[in-house]
Amino acid sequence: xxxxxxxxxxxxxxxxxxxxxxxxxxxxxxxxxxxxxxxxxxxxxxxxxxxxxxxxxxxxxxxxxxxxxxxxxxxxxxxxxxxxxxxxxxxxxxxxxxxxxxxxxxxxxxxxxxxxxxxxxxxxxxxxxxxxxxxxxxxxxxxxxxxxxxxxxxxxxxxxxxxxxxxxxxxxxxxxxxxxxxxxxxxxxxxxxxxxxxxxxxxxxxxxxxxxxxxxxxxxxxxxxxxxxxxxxxxxxxxxxxxxxxxxxxxxxxxxxxxxxxxxxxxxxxxxxxxxxxxxxxxxxxxxxxxxxxxxxxxxxxxxxxxxxxxxxxxxxxxxxxxxxxxxxxxxxxxxxx
Numbered sequence: 001x002x003x004x005x006x007x008x009x010x011x012x013x014x015x016x017x018x019x020x021x022x023x024x025x026x027x028x029x030x031x032x033x034x035x036x037x038x039x040x041x042x043x044x045x046x047x048x049x050x051x052x053x054x055x056x057x058x059x060x061x062x063x064x065x066x067x068x069x070x071x072x073x074x075x076x077x078x079x080x081x082x083x084x085x086x087x088x089x090x091x092x093x094x095x096x097x098x099x100x101x102x103x104x105x106x107x108x109x110x111x112x113x114x115x116x117x118x119x120x121x122x123x124x125x126x127x128x129x130x131x132x133x134x135x136x137x138x139x140x141x142x143x144x145x146x147x148x149x150x151x152x153x154x155x156x157x158x159x160x161x162x163x164x165x166x167x168x169x170x171x172x173x174x175x176x177x178x179x180x181x182x183x184x185x186x187x188x189x190x191x192x193x194x195x196x197x198x199x200x201x202x203x204x205x206x207x208x209x210x211x212x213x214x215x216x217x218x219x220x221x222x223x224x225x226x227x228x229x230x231x232x233x234x235x236x237x238x239x240x241x242x243x244x245x246x247x248x249x250x251x252x253x254x255x256x257x258x259x260x261x262x263x264x265x266x267x268x269x270x271x272x273x274x275x276x277x278x279x280x281x282x283x284x285x286x287x288x289x290x291x292x293x294x295x296x297x298x299x300x301x302x303x304x305x306x307x308x309x310x311x312x313x314x315x316x317x318x319x320x321x322x323x324x325x326x327x328x329x330x331x332x333x334x335x336x337x338x
C-alpha cells in the first residue's frame with residue numbers, strides 16, 4: 001500500500017513533526033472507537049441496547065484526526081446521532097458511554113439519553129442530536145459563545161451529507177460568516193444519507209463548496225487518512241481561531257455498517273463495501289505505515305489492540321453490572337429554574 005503524502009514528507013502534520021508515539025496514539029484511538037462500536041453492535045443484538053444505535057465503524061479517522069488538531073478543554077464539539085466515536089475521541093470514559101447506551105444509572109445522562117443524547121460539559125462535548133442538521137445552528141451558537149467570551153476556542157460542528165441539504169445549515173453559514181465566528185464545519189460525507197446516495201440527493205457532489213456564497217474558505221479531505229484529516233484540521237482551526245471566521249472541511253469517508261442497526265444496507269453491494277475496507281481502511285493504513293517505517297513491531301501493534309479490547313470488555317461489564325435508573329428519574333432534568 002502506498003504511503004500518504006504526509007508520510008513521504010517525513011510524517012509531518014502541519015508544522016509539527018509527528019513522533020512514533022503520536023502515530024501509535026492515532027492507531028490506539030481509532031482502534032478504541034472500532035472495538036467499542038463492535039461491542040455496542042453485539043450488545044444491541046443481545047437486546048441490551050434499546051432504541052436507535054448508529055455505529056461509526058469505518059469513519060474513525062475523521063474525529064481522531066480532528067481531535068488531535070484540537071485544543072483539549074478549549075474547543076467545543078457537537079455532532080449528530082452517529083456520536084459514540086466523537087465521545088471517545090474527546091476523552092469521555094468508555095464505561096460511562098457504554099452505560100448510557102445500555103440505559104444504566106452510571107451513564108453520562110443517567111441512563112435516560114441512550115445512544116443519541118449524551119454530553120459532557122467537562123469534555124466540551126455538547127451532544128449527539130437526533131434531528132437531522134439540528135446540531136449545526138447549535139454548533140454555530142457555541143462558536144458565538146467562544147467569540148463572546150474571547151476564550152480562544154473554536155466550535156467543531158460535525159454533520160453528514162444528508163444534513164448538508166437542510167436549510168438551517170445555510171442560515172448558520174450566513175451568521176457565522178457575517179459575525180466571523182470561530183466555527184469549523186466538518187462534513188462527514190459517508191456517501192449515503194440513510195439509504196440514499198449523495199448522487200441521488202445532491203445536485204452537486206462538492207458539498208464543501210457550498211459555503212462559497214458566504215465567502216467561507218473550504219477544502220476536500222481524504223477522511224480515510226487520519227494524517228490528512230489532522231493536517232486539514234490544523235489549518236481549519238488555525239483559521240477559525242485567528243478571527244477570520246468559519247471554515248468548511250468536506251471529509252470523504254465511508255461507513256461499513258448500515259445507517260443504523262436496523263438497516264440491512266441493501267442499497268449498496270457487498271463488493272463495494274469489501275473493496276473500500278480492503279483498500280482504504282483508516283486503521284490498516286496507519287498500522288501498515290508504522291510497520292513499514294519501523295516505528296512499531298507486529299507485537300507492539302497487537303498489544304495496542306489487546307489493551308483496547310480489554311478496555312472495551314471492562315466497559316461492557318461495567319455497564320451490564322450497573323443499575324437501571326430509579327423510577328423517580330422520570331421527573332428529574334425536565335425543568336431548570338433560572
